[in-house]
Amino acid sequence: MANHQLLLRNLHTFNVAAQKMSFTLAAKKLHLTQGAISHRIKVLEAELGFNLFVRGTRKLELTEEGARFQRTLSKSLNNIFGEIEDINNVDLYGQINVGASPWFVQDWLLPRISDFKKRYPKFNLNIFSQEEQNFHQNHLDVALYYGDSKLTDMYRYRLFGDKYVPVCTPAYAKEHNILDDGLESLHRINFIHALGSDAWQRWMKHFDLEVPIFNQFYCVSHRYMGVQSALHNVGVAMGRYRFVKPYLDSGELISPYPSMDTQLGYEFVCPLGNEKRPKIRTFLKWVQEQVNEG
Template identity: 35%
Template sequence: MPFASFSSLHIFAQIAACLSFKEAAEALHLTQSALSHRIRKLEQELGFQLFVRQTRRIALTPEGERLYREVSRHFASVCHEIEDIRHQALRGTLEVGSTPTFAQHWLVPRLGRFYQRHPDLGLQLRSKGSRVDFALHPADLWIDYGDGHYPGLDSRLLLDEVLLPVCSPAYAAQHGLRENPTALAGCLLLHDVESIRQSDPHSEWRGWLAAAGLPVETGRHHYSFTHYDAAIIAARSGLGVAMGRYQLARELVARGELIFPFDTTYHQGHGYHVVTRREFSSLPRVRAFLDWLQQELEAMPDGAPTGA
């Protein structure tokens, strides 16, 4: 059945966002009585209640919460499309979400080249360690570290990833680590649990030790960190041996700040994936960013991890 106009849904979304008729009225330059009238009429047309009116505040009903999720999502898509049309597609702002580790070690150092290609396109980068959730953290696209399973979303593999130990050159020399993994028995093993979904901080090291044909008991001393950067900083400072991600650690190795003391790698089925909502995947600014990412990948040097 036909119901409310676009403007009525817009008013509903404004009120739902702040849960205040007063704030919404000020933002929309309307009176509170006018907003109340529009909402009552909207509720009559829809056939269900949107808000619960309490003494000093309002709250969304379950039906109102469900409608708000859909309305806000689709309004965002419409607003993005209007912005693209109005600003000739590659103006405005591109909103990118990324895991903090990938943003700091891979993405941000390369953004200068994206700016050179698209100087009129602004960029807002949000670094979040949580799982991709466009309702909770809106963005045009996300770059996530995971297994590639994103139900209801479009995703493509950007970079595959393998794990292997990293440490400072001085620490490797002190413990005789080069091509001698049995020497790990006397080392402090550093764990990053940022990307581990289960409560098992030793899982990455245990997987690598198995891949290297070493018993789990090889590692007796452990420190765990909730962020990859902390483990890498600890390794660079000579605290111990961290389980590194090859794609993120390779430049530190190239600069001589870290080394890969062993050739053995462990693939746990994770990589860096670009994730978009299906209605956003064809936006010109999203396509421009994806094209630039592909060029950056093609410019990366080939080669497998080495122990040198």
């Protein structure tokens, strides 16, 4: 038989023509010319070895073989389209495995996730809090991460940018006379570093400062722990503005030094092609709405 794609195309064309009992109406439904419909039917008849329609009458009629074939074909196509719809429905009522950094989960995702549950109650979310994307180990569907991911063959959607902000408590700033001495106070503060982050180094280079940031320091395994340490008067941490803003607004933290813009940002990431799946589109749309709302 002919190419399978052409055969399926012609079968669908015949099924529509048989339902409409009109090449003209079939052409309108399929956005084709009447001549194209007629040609496809002739090609299909040649492949099948029997006529599907009675020629030479004003009213389109099926042959006996055509009517028998149309009954079987219609049932098969209905089963196929029904199966596709069922798959999509399962997709929309399934579960989504989401990976994100601990900071993103704690300060951005969890405060908003109840809205997703209210709007899509039949979805189940598995949230993995981790610094790096590991799609295979945790069978992730999507990831929400900061930085320049080295993963290949991925769909990416930029959510928002950010800037680095040094933060400490008002009490710590007063104790070390930071506000009065400004940048000079950098020589006596306790620097809070996050494992794997060179934010303080880049900040120093950006402002052309030479301060020994590893003479007095504490190091924590996650950036989120750094901000929590600052909240407990341990020292000065380097925060990301979007996530420390609530603490700055409440007065729990202050920013005693200038902030630093960065080219990096937060991205929605998933394997290329998966962004078209209904459940991924649903989750991405919700994330986009949350970002737009601030």
